[in-house]
Amino acid sequence: MKLQRDLSSAARREFLGKLGLAAGCAGTVAAGVGALGAVQEAEAKTDGGASFPTPDYDWTKHRWGYGVDATKCIGCLRCVEACKKENHVAGDAHHFRTWVERYVYLEGEDKPRIDSQQDPVNIAASGSEKEYRFANRYKDAKVEKAFFVPKLCNHCTHPACVQVCPTGATYKTKDGVVLIDHTYCIGCQYCVQACPYGARFFNDVEHVTDKCTWCYHRITKGLQPACVEICPVGARVFGDLNDKQSPISLFIRNNRVQVLKPETGNAPNVYYVGIDKEVN
Amino acid sequence: MPRHIARLIALIVVFGALALLAKWYFTVDSFYEYGHYRANSVPEIAAQAPVFQTPRYCQPCHAERVALWSANSHKTVICEVCHGPAQGHPANGKLPIPTDTKKLCTLCHEAMPGRPRAQPQIDVARHAGDQQCIACHNPHAPKIVAAAAQVAGDAAAGKKRAGACAGCHGAQGVSASDTWPNLAGQNAAYLAKILGAYKSGDQKDMVMTPMAQGLGDADVQNLAAHFAGLSCAAARNESSAADVAAGKALAKNCAACHGETGVATNPAWPKLAGQKAGYLANALKAFRAGLRRDPTMAGVSRGLSDADIANLAAYFSAQSCAPAPGGRAP
Amino acid sequence: MDPLHVATFTGYVYPNETVIPWSVLIVVYPYLTGLVAGAFTVSSLYQVFGMQRFKPVAHFALLTSLCFMLFVPVPLLLHLGHPERAFNSTITPHLTSAMAIFGYAAGFYLCLLVLETWFAFRPHIVRESQRKGPLRWFFRALTLGSDDLSENAMRYDRKWIFALAVIGIPAAHGLHGYVGFVFGSLKSREWWSSDLMPVVFLFSAIISGVALLIVLYVASCKLRKIEIDLPCLKGMAYTLWGFAMLTLVLEGLEFANIVYKGREGIDTIMEYVTGRLVIPFFVIQFAVGAVIPILALSFMIWRGTTGRALVAGVTASACLVLMSVFMMRWNVVIGGQEIAKTGKGLLDYHLLIFHREGLVAALSVVAAPFVLLLLMTRLFPPWVIEAETLTHA
Structure with missing residues (x-):
């Protein structure tokens, strides 16, 4: 097996070709060996002999995970803006691959007041739907407890969205990311309905469903997702669960983490620290 | 079997065969290769160019x-x-x-x-x-840490020169008037800086300017060392009519540089604790009016009302000038 | 982004939820499917169970079923972001997806309906193909080159019709139960996530189809100026009455389950139900659309009403049921989406007028099967067949 992996695919073809040539002397035997060679090569491809999906990145060697430390989040919304730019998401108040929620418990109230950057008051504070800012609306109120919670696609182990997709346009990769094939999606939005977390939306430009990919184009190049990269306070953590020393492995090991809506059975892969019962 | 039945069955068979053929023909490349999706879409998504570069x-x-x-x-x-x-x-x-x-x-x-x-x-x-x-802030190095000039003066030499100051600031550096500042125990680096500013003309004062212009660079250092070395314990201020509690609330905005009780953590900035209230109020008003020039102080004094200034001055003048326990000694 | 497209909200909703994914077209889609299943039920009551009183509408029911079935995919196609890719779901059907399987189920059922209609109308087709006229070649193609109407051939046809109807019953009802499953199987929405949803959809489908047939039958008799066959109408009224009660019980049970279990988010659901949903849900769907028809039908059955009063009463009840079932679809599809997945907020769906997924489009899709049916009754008059089979028998 090791030998096989060491051989580049070109070298392997050459080797098999020579084998075929040698056997060619035996006439009909050659055809058989050639066919065998072809079969072997096809097998080698799916066995992970060649690196997939890119020459420098083998998805069988990673298993990605994401952590959110809500005790650190300052609600600056730089992640939301960075995500929109990184992934060319429509710059309005209704399409987000990631967003931040604010929970504020006022004195004498049982339920928290919840808003996100989408709230009209916050849009008024930023001055534009394309810019993001939390209005300081509770500045003069008696606040008992308040915190921010970043949200994004949970890249569930049992994704309800993948289950309901009629075509196979959305799927779970070997490294644990739920992706959408924008050239294959028919735009029925069944997955938008199925996601309990509201992580999916309809892309009005491409007429397909869209959502967070954990910046698959970045993580396969050794970079961090844009939101993690941009977060000034380290509230967002990302890494390889296979690597026991990765930031996410340490985050999970060193904290008592929880996931959102565990009762759905979706088994999310975004782990939270510092949220409370009203967060779902 | 009647002919139309036979033809119908044939039609159904042909339809079924066409459907299977269509399925085979229209199934896109690489579908089913790794699962129920188009495997090629993975490298396509991975090939997207990063926007943020780190x-x-x-x-x-x-x-x-x-x-x-x-x-x-x-x-x-x-x-x-x-x-x-x-x-x-x-x-x-x-x-x-x-x-x-x-x-x-x-x-x-x-x-x-x-x-x-x-x-x-x-x-x-x-x-x-x-x-x-x-x-005030450099975004690449946002914390305001004024470089504290090293004061290498001779306190004894300074004492000899200090006679001229005693008239206003007191022989022990404790002023007799509410409008003139105490100098005893003040940060040496600050004293050197402010005296230097009078000397160079960066800051002007009817009395201080001519006096400072008569000093040499060494004199400035010596005087700073002398007054810094004096004890400020003698500085006692009468309680003022202003609202000390309101001043304390406002003083939170000053704490970053001047310390919570007015004992500055950085020798480049003046101690305010135990300082004369009248002097503090005048200084703040001068900053607010732009008569004293300092970008940081101009900014923070802008929003203050006369009452705010009186309250702040009252608060700081009422504090003990001794270094806060555990605080960094100047 | 068109601001009209965006739903306003109260409370807290996930930011992406403000674009309501499924529009009025997805209300029309289960409505049409339901009408198909219901109409087919009446046809099979005659074809399979031999209920002779339904003979006057049996072929008409079949034709109605076919016409509506042909338009079932239209609202879906109009809704898709990429209608040209629609066949992706049949080329590579994802077997865990209710919608992919629906494609196959609907396709299978459509073929079955076409076959059944073809057999039922074959004598007519053969006769038309032999007559001179502009449509001769159309009918000649439909004969598949055989004008065999011998007793032997007809025996074969009857066997096929019976077999197709037998398969058709589970297919039609399975199909519609499946539409309920599309909603009921989603765990993301408390308003949808119910085991009863497929059954509720199925029974409401049956009553809507029967009601549609009543209205169409009465209208067609008036148009043709012939007398209404009262036993037939009565039979349909009984069917409607029985199934309407079942539907009401099931819908009530489903709602009671949500309230009684009172899981997370029930506060918001109750706020919604007792607020904005009072008129469309309790008043229109339940009171006016279900209770009143049931009471009216019960009264007529009890008093043995007949004649013009019966026709008027039954037709009026049928119209109310048609409205009630439409409101039920609306309350499920739109209602479910107006209750935010956060369980902490409500959205307000804005029905657009002139839009690919607007009111005009939806009304056109609903009207189209009626137009097609009008054309089809000209090409394949179901009444002639009725008369003919009567003389045959």
């Missing part, structure tokens, strides 16, 4: 800035947070240098319920009013 990309050309930035407290805030994504830069032109820093910086630093305690936060109106943050 500081490693900026470093080769902007080494100096990156070095300054990475050595200071904003080191977790990468270049592209403020300057925008670097994709296509420099080929497609310059990246923006934010001008409305009051809008940008407050995204993180505006005091807001929900922000963790560890996050440095300001009450925008009180901290600097409408002033832009970059008036």
